[in-house]
Amino acid sequence: MTLTSLTPETEPLLTAVLPADRFRRAEDRYLEEPRGRFRGQSGLVALPRSADEVATLVRLCARHRIGIIPYGGGTGLVGGQIIETGPVPLILSLERMNAVRAVYPDENVAIVEAGVILADVQEAALQAGRLFPLSLAAEGTARIGGNLSTNAGGTGVLRYGNARDLCLGLEAVLPDGSIWHGLSRLRKDNTGYDLRHLLIGAEGTLGIITAAALKLSPRPAYSGTAMLVVESPAAALKLLTLGRDLLGDSISAFELMHRQGMEFLAEKLPDIRRPWDNPPEWCVLVEVGVTAGQNPTDALERLFVAGAEAELVSDGIIAQSQGQSDDFWTVREHIPEANRRVGSVSSHDISVPLGALAEFITKANARINDIGDFRINCFGHVGDGNLHYNVFPMPGKTKADHLAVREQIKRSVHDLVHELGGSVSAEHGIGRLKVGDLERYGDPAKLAAMRAIKGALDPAGIMNPGAVLRG
Amino acid sequence: MTLTSLTPETEPLLTAVLPADRFRRAEDRYLEEPRGRFRGQSGLVALPRSADEVATLVRLCARHRIGIIPYGGGTGLVGGQIIETGPVPLILSLERMNAVRAVYPDENVAIVEAGVILADVQEAALQAGRLFPLSLAAEGTARIGGNLSTNAGGTGVLRYGNARDLCLGLEAVLPDGSIWHGLSRLRKDNTGYDLRHLLIGAEGTLGIITAAALKLSPRPAYSGTAMLVVESPAAALKLLTLGRDLLGDSISAFELMHRQGMEFLAEKLPDIRRPWDNPPEWCVLVEVGVTAGQNPTDALERLFVAGAEAELVSDGIIAQSQGQSDDFWTVREHIPEANRRVGSVSSHDISVPLGALAEFITKANARINDIGDFRINCFGHVGDGNLHYNVFPMPGKTKADHLAVREQIKRSVHDLVHELGGSVSAEHGIGRLKVGDLERYGDPAKLAAMRAIKGALDPAGIMNPGAVLRG
Numbered sequence: 001m002t003l004t005s006l007t008p009e010t011e012p013l014l015t016a017v018l019p020a021d022r023f024r025r026a027e028d029r030y031l032e033e034p035r036g037r038f039r040g041q042s043g044l045v046a047l048p049r050s051a052d053e054v055a056t057l058v059r060l061c062a063r064h065r066i067g068i069i070p071y072g073g074g075t076g077l078v079g080g081q082i083i084e085t086g087p088v089p090l091i092l093s094l095e096r097m098n099a100v101r102a103v104y105p106d107e108n109v110a111i112v113e114a115g116v117i118l119a120d121v122q123e124a125a126l127q128a129g130r131l132f133p134l135s136l137a138a139e140g141t142a143r144i145g146g147n148l149s150t151n152a153g154g155t156g157v158l159r160y161g162n163a164r165d166l167c168l169g170l171e172a173v174l175p176d177g178s179i180w181h182g183l184s185r186l187r188k189d190n191t192g193y194d195l196r197h198l199l200i201g202a203e204g205t206l207g208i209i210t211a212a213a214l215k216l217s218p219r220p221a222y223s224g225t226a227m228l229v230v231e232s233p234a235a236a237l238k239l240l241t242l243g244r245d246l247l248g249d250s251i252s253a254f255e256l257m258h259r260q261g262m263e264f265l266a267e268k269l270p271d272i273r274r275p276w277d278n279p280p281e282w283c284v285l286v287e288v289g290v291t292a293g294q295n296p297t298d299a300l301e302r303l304f305v306a307g308a309e310a311e312l313v314s315d316g317i318i319a320q321s322q323g324q325s326d327d328f329w330t331v332r333e334h335i336p337e338a339n340r341r342v343g344s345v346s347s348h349d350i351s352v353p354l355g356a357l358a359e360f361i362t363k364a365n366a367r368i369n370d371i372g373d374f375r376i377n378c379f380g381h382v383g384d385g386n387l388h389y390n391v392f393p394m395p396g397k398t399k400a401d402h403l404a405v406r407e408q409i410k411r412s413v414h415d416l417v418h419e420l421g422g423s424v425s426a427e428h429g430i431g432r433l434k435v436g437d438l439e440r441y442g443d444p445a446k447l448a449a450m451r452a453i454k455g456a457l458d459p460a461g462i463m464n465p466g467a468v469l470r471g
Numbered sequence: 472m473t474l475t476s477l478t479p480e481t482e483p484l485l486t487a488v489l490p491a492d493r494f495r496r497a498e499d500r501y502l503e504e505p506r507g508r509f510r511g512q513s514g515l516v517a518l519p520r521s522a523d524e525v526a527t528l529v530r531l532c533a534r535h536r537i538g539i540i541p542y543g544g545g546t547g548l549v550g551g552q553i554i555e556t557g558p559v560p561l562i563l564s565l566e567r568m569n570a571v572r573a574v575y576p577d578e579n580v581a582i583v584e585a586g587v588i589l590a591d592v593q594e595a596a597l598q599a600g601r602l603f604p605l606s607l608a609a610e611g612t613a614r615i616g617g618n619l620s621t622n623a624g625g626t627g628v629l630r631y632g633n634a635r636d637l638c639l640g641l642e643a644v645l646p647d648g649s650i651w652h653g654l655s656r657l658r659k660d661n662t663g664y665d666l667r668h669l670l671i672g673a674e675g676t677l678g679i680i681t682a683a684a685l686k687l688s689p690r691p692a693y694s695g696t697a698m699l700v701v702e703s704p705a706a707a708l709k710l711l712t713l714g715r716d717l718l719g720d721s722i723s724a725f726e727l728m729h730r731q732g733m734e735f736l737a738e739k740l741p742d743i744r745r746p747w748d749n750p751p752e753w754c755v756l757v758e759v760g761v762t763a764g765q766n767p768t769d770a771l772e773r774l775f776v777a778g779a780e781a782e783l784v785s786d787g788i789i790a791q792s793q794g795q796s797d798d799f800w801t802v803r804e805h806i807p808e809a810n811r812r813v814g815s816v817s818s819h820d821i822s823v824p825l826g827a828l829a830e831f832i833t834k835a836n837a838r839i840n841d842i843g844d845f846r847i848n849c850f851g852h853v854g855d856g857n858l859h860y861n862v863f864p865m866p867g868k869t870k871a872d873h874l875a876v877r878e879q880i881k882r883s884v885h886d887l888v889h890e891l892g893g894s895v896s897a898e899h900g901i902g903r904l905k906v907g908d909l910e911r912y913g914d915p916a917k918l919a920a921m922r923a924i925k926g927a928l929d930p931a932g933i934m935n936p937g938a939v940l941r942g
Contacts, residue, residue, distance in 0.1 A: 106712050107825040153659050162659060164668075165636065178916035185824040187855040188633060189894035190622050190672055191901060191909055192939060193921045197635075197668030201661055218715045241577050244689045248762035249720050291719035293773070294765075302764070353656040354578040384658040423660035430662060438662055445649035449928060450664045456927035457920060468663060 003067045003465060005087040011044055013064050014090060017056055022047050030091050031082065034075060034138075035340070035347075038082035038432065045071070045091040051171055051179050051210040054092065058208065058462075059177030061090060067465040068092050070204035072146025073117065075138035077349070078431025080150065080203045080467050089465065094145050097210060103128045108216040109168065109185045114145025114209050121214065130216040133160035133252075137333050145209045151201035153427030155332075158383040159252040159289075160217065162427070164200040169213035172199055175206065175458035183213045198453070203429050204464040206457050220289025223252070224296025225325040228304065228316035229280040233382065234358035235312045236284050240383050242310060243286070243303050250299065253287035255332050256382035260375055264338040264392075265331065272334055273327045275317055283316075284382070285332050335379055339390055345374065345402045346409040347390040352422035354385045360420055364389060367412045371405055386426040389413060414441065430468045438468070474538045474936060476558040482515055484535050485561060488527055493518050501562050502553065505546060505609075506811070506818075509553035509903065516542070516562040522642055522650050522681040525563065529679065529933075530648030532561060538936045539563050541675035543617025544588065546609035548820070549902025551621065551674045551938050560936065565616050568681060574599045579687040580639065580656045585616025585680050592685065601687040604631035604723075608807050616680045622672035624898030626803075629854040630723040630760075631688065633898070635671040640684035643670055646677065646929035654684045669924070674900050675935040677928050691760025694723070695767025696796035699775065699787035700751040704853065705829035706783045707755050711854050713781060714757070714774050721770060724758035726803055727853035731846055731863075735809035736802065743805055744798045746788055754787075755853070756803050806850055810861055816845065816873045817880040818861040823893035825856045831891055835860060838883045842876055857897040860884060885912065901939045909939070 004010055015023050024045050031040035048054045061068050067089035074081055083089050094115035101111040105128040112121055118139040125132035134147060136154030146152075148170070152163040160166065169184030172195075182196060199207050230236045236256050243251050262279035265272055275283075288299050300318045307313030319325035339347075352360045361378060368374055373394050380387040391409055393399055399406075414424045414437060424437045439447070454461075454469055465471045475481055486494050495516050502511035519525045532539050538560035545552055554560050565586035572582040576599040583592055589610040596603035605618060607625030617623075619641070623634040631637065640655030643666075653667060670678050701707045707727050714722050733750035736743055746754075759770050771789045778784030790796035810818075823831045832849060839845055844865050851858040862880055864870055870877075885895045889912045901909050910918070925932075925940055936942045 104824070104826055106708065109824075151661050151665075153661075157659060161636075164665070165632075174916055174920060176919075178919065180916040180920070181914050182917060184894075185826075185892065186822045186894050186897070188624050188628060188822045188852070188857045188897040190624075190898055191894055191896050191905075192672075192913060192917065193677070193924060194622075194635070194668045194672050195917050195920055197665045198924075201663075201665050206664070218719060220719065221716075237577065245692075246763055248689060248691065250762070291721070292717055351657045351659045353575070353580070355575055355656075381659070386659045421656065423655075423657050423662055425661050426657070426659040427661055434662075442663060443652050445645055445651040446653060446663065446666050448647075448649065449645060449651070449666055452927040453664060453669075453924055456923040 003087040003462065004065045006043055006066055006090055007088065010064065010066065014046065014057060014060055017060060018048070018053055022053065026091055029074065030071065033079060033082055035077060038079040038084055040082045040084065041088050043088045043091060045093055047093050047096045049096050051173060054173045054208055054210055055177045055179050057090065057092060058173050058175065061462050062175060062177055062460050065460050065462060066090055067462050069464055070094070070149065070208045072143035072149070073138065073141045075142045076146065076150060076431060077428045078433040080429060080431030080464065083466060092208065094143060094210065100124045101211065104185065105130055107185055110214045110216055111183055111211065112144055112214060113211045114143065116144050118142045118144055118147055125216050129219065131219045132214060132216055134163055134166055137336050144212060148200050148209055148212055149202065149204050150429040153381065153384070153386065155253045155255060155381060157381060158254055159249055164197055166215045167196060167200060167212055168215055170196050170199060170209055171211040173208045173210060175463045183211060185213050203431065203467050205454060205468050206463060221292040222294070222296045223287060223289040224300050224319065225328050226286045226300045226304065226316055226318040227275045227283050227328055228286060228307065228313045229283050230313060232282060232358065233361050236282065236382050237354055237357060239284065239307050239312045242306055242312065246302055246306060247288060247299050250288045250290050251286065252289045253285065254383040255285040255380070257283050257285065257332065257335065257379045258377060260377040261335040261338065261379050264342050264377060265334060268338045268341040269334055272330055274331060275328065280315065285328055339377060342392050343399045344390045344392050345399045346406050347388065348410065348413045349388055349426050349428045350413065350417045350422055350424060351384065351386040351426035352417060352420045356420040356422070357382065357385055360416065364413055364416055367416060368409060371409055371412065432467055435468065435470055474558040474933065475536045477514055477537055477561055478559065481535065481537065485517065485528060485531055488531060489519070489524055493524065497562055500545065501542065504550060504553055506548060509550040509555055511553045511555065512559050514559045514562060516564055518564050518567045520567050522644060525644045525679055525681055526648045526650050528561065528563060529644050529646065532933050533646060533648055533931050536931050536933060537561055538933050540935055541620065541679045543614035543620070544609065544612045546613045547617065547621060547902060548899045549904040551900060551902030551935065553903070554937060563679065565614060565681065571595045572682065575656065576601055578656055581685045581687055582654055582682065583615055583685060584682045585614065587615050589613045589615055589618055596687050600690065602690045603685060603687055605634055605637055608804050615683060619671050619680050619683055620673065620675050621900040624852065624855065624857065626724045626726060626852060628852060629725055630720055635668055637686045638667060638671060638683055639686055641667050641670060641680055642682040643678045643680045646934045654682060656684050674902060674938050676925060676939050677934060692763040693765070693767045694758060694760040695771050695790065696799050697757045697771045697775065697787055697789040698746045698754050698799055699757060699778065699784045700754050701784060703753060703829065704832050707753065707853050708825060708828060710755065710778050710783045713777055713783065717773055717777060718759060718770050721759045721761050722757065723760045724756065725854040726756040726851070728754050728756065728803065728806070728850045729848060731848040732806040732809065732850050735813050735848060736805060739809045739812040740805055743801055745802060746799065751786065756799055810848060813863050814870045815861045815863050816870045817877050818859065819881065819884045820859055820897050820899045821884065821888045821893055821895060822855065822857040822897035823888060823891045827891040827893070828853065828856055831887065835884055835887055838887060839880060842880055842883065903938055906939065906941055
């Protein structure tokens with residue numbers, strides 16, 4: 001079934017039903033994405049103010065078979081928010097649905113609209129003496145509806161889980177324009193299929209999240225940060241196991257970094273204070289959050305000592321102030337920006353079982369080396385088995401020099417991930433960039449079930465057409 | 472579409488394709504359920520030994536339109552495992568698929584088949600120095616496939632989540648007989664719709680779970696238990712908030728008990744050692760699990776002192792030995808058995824937002840009082856907002872004396888739960904007992920989506936027909 005293109009002729013089908021200020025022409029920001037790989041078509045943006053207005057638009061789009069892109073902060077890295085060709089869709093932005101509807105500190109719950117910026121959710125929790133632990137580099141721009149639609153990950157997953165683990169309930173407009181009122185504040189509710197988890201991670205292809213009930217956490221009384229030098233990724237993992245035995249759930253972040261990332265920082269963002277002039281090959285950024293009566297510095301020292309005794313840690317720095325701790329995090333959070341400035345030939349957001357992580361890095365490096373001379377920046381959320389394994393040109397070359405082997409690099413990394421039982425999209429999702437990967441590596445029975453579900457809930461195929469599943 | 476009844480004439484359609492020892496006549500244990508409300512029809516039980524054998528049976532059942540009951544430990548409380556009337560189904564028991572396939576201690580992962588008894592999963596984790604935190608009264612009989620299919624709760628939810636939160640991946644046979652090989656050991660995987668969470672909690676109506684990748688946890692180095700006397704459920708909740716601020720995630724259980732439960736224990740199970748001869752109206756069983764370097768008794772004492780200072784706790788006992796701690800848990804775990812021996816008029820497995828919990832108890836008691844004279848035993852996982860609110864006859868009466876008001880009691884409790892934004896099935900599921908409740912209280916858009924999904928994945932309607940959704 002072909003979709004109807006949104007043109008000056010068909011736009012009045014939509015614009016007639018809501019006030020004029022609910023629409024605007026699509027400016028550049030709606031048509032671009034962070035890595036510049038996709039470019040959208042000019043068209044119409046709708047800016048509804050309520051779930052009812054979203055429902056009105058969806059019903060009309062269903063009736064007239066007009067495609068819809070649910071639009072959050074536009075920070076996605078796999079083109080889920082951009083349709084480059086084919087029938088022009090409506091861009092339905094949630095940016096005006098940005099109210100924190102309620103915070104229940106004693107329940108550890110917040111009810112927020114889909115357009116609230118992630119950092120503002122964090123701030124609302126903080127104001128109530130609570131923690132919303134979802135944290136990622138784009139948190140100043142990304143909106144919570146998009147975070148949920150893509151099941152965002154980030155640095156807090158080790159302790160607090162992915163975005164889906166932080167959501168108790170949803171309000172959403174389904175592809176037929178009905179509104180699911182599912183803003184549950186309940187911790188336990190076994191009344192039927194879990195529609196919440198089906199919409200989370202569906203990247204807007206099964207409906208539009210308009211609000212969410214989020215799970216907050218008590219704030220750790222004190223937190224502390226250290227940079228520890230490890231011999232290898234395998235040593236980092238053993239250190240994490242040791243640390244969890246010693247410190248339990250108090251380890252809230254455990255981020256692996258390779259020397260290459262520090263060197264890119266020195267080259268492209270020299271103003272950022274780095275922990276070492278001569279960085280070690282591998283280090284981990286460890287954060288602990290402890291309760292009253294415990295001392296985070298003591299906890300990190302115990303980890304340091306135990307790691308050294310086990311010959312897993314050879315050196316390290318425990319932050320002695322909030323400023324030093326912030327510096328460590330600034331380093332970690334600017335690695336993606338330094339990467340962007342260098343310009344990768346191919347970037348991979350992969351996960352493998354923890355036990356296969358060291359093997360992955362060794363074998364992937366060898367395969368890339370067989371293809372040519374490259375610089376590899378491998379970093380990420382090692383406690384989650386999630387690495388950003390990014391391949392860069394050597395100094396003096398640019399990514400344009402390697403276009404011919406880009407697909408080969410991606411394929412060899414993804415094949416290896418698949419051989420090791422891993423995922424070719426650990427936290428960024430499928431979008432449009434990885435539709436082919438999903439078809440290649442996905443389980444056939446799961447894919448058939450996904451297509452059946454998509455066909456049942458969105459028979460006209462209007463919801464983010466071409467994302468996740470080929471249209 | 473009518474299903475084919477499994478009769479001596481149609482049984483050979485199935486029995487011809489697998490060895491004879493894969494089948495037996497349905498003994499009583501397959502036709503009964505714990506509360507004696509449902510009674511199944513005599514028929515055939517299949518006992519497949521592998522996912523391939525399950526798939527063979529499902530394909531044949533789909534072709535011949537024979538209903539299937541996926542059968543675990545038979546401990547469900549809502550009749551999900553029993554079909555009383557209509558076409559006789561195949562009872563497909565997973566009991567011979569009871570291998571722990573692998574344990575990965577460093578990854579905190581175990582791969583187990585669906586027929587492994589929950590206590591055996593816990594034991595396999597323990598043997599590897601890890602914790603599998605799902606814990607409930609029926610753990611010696613319930614099987615993990617059933618626990619996942621019903622998204623079981625229990626006493627560990629506060630810290631570790633429901634069954635769905637403890638599952639990384641599944642192997643399952645879908646209603647068309649295809650096998651989904653989804654035994655992922657990954658913590659992060661954003662490649663398409665979350666089929667795992669759709670099957671978990673679907674009560675066998677969308678497929679048959681044959682194996683699962685389970686999330687294990689580090690074992691707390693030390694644990695401690697206390698019984699604390701609180702003035703009211705509201706005080707219990709405030710104490711929990713205080714405790715989390717003081718002790719963070721180390722509180723692993725927080726169970727509210729009412730005097731009525733202690734009195735039922737004294738009456739029906741007098742050999743069980745009770746903490747008080749004259750029990751208080753309300754008390755909470757608190758468990759903490761702490762890491763090395765911390766002392767659980769100190770932690771509980773701090774909670775006791777802070778609770779007393781805040782006038783939330785008036786008395787209490789901190790267990791001084793493992794034996795005393797076990798005694799406390801024995802009390803808690805035998806309350807359901809004492810209830811059974813008394814014989815409830817109506818039992819309710821409900822949850823409400825934490826902030827509405829005290830209001831629920833006050834109003835529910837008043838509504839029951841308006842209906843007649845009853846004894847109420849209200850206990851449960853108060854940190855999850857999940858109460859078992861059970862109504863019993865006065866001494867000298869039996870539940871048979873109150874059959875005329877049973878429906879009225881249930882309805883008034885469930886109406887109140889719904890008014891307060893709660894769930895009429897917090898952890899037991901819908902089964903066949905609560906199909907009408909789901910239709911009455913469920914969100915219409917969600918119900919329509921559920922029916923669309925059921926129709927898309929199981930067009931012949933063979934998977935646990937009549938459970939969750941009316942056939």
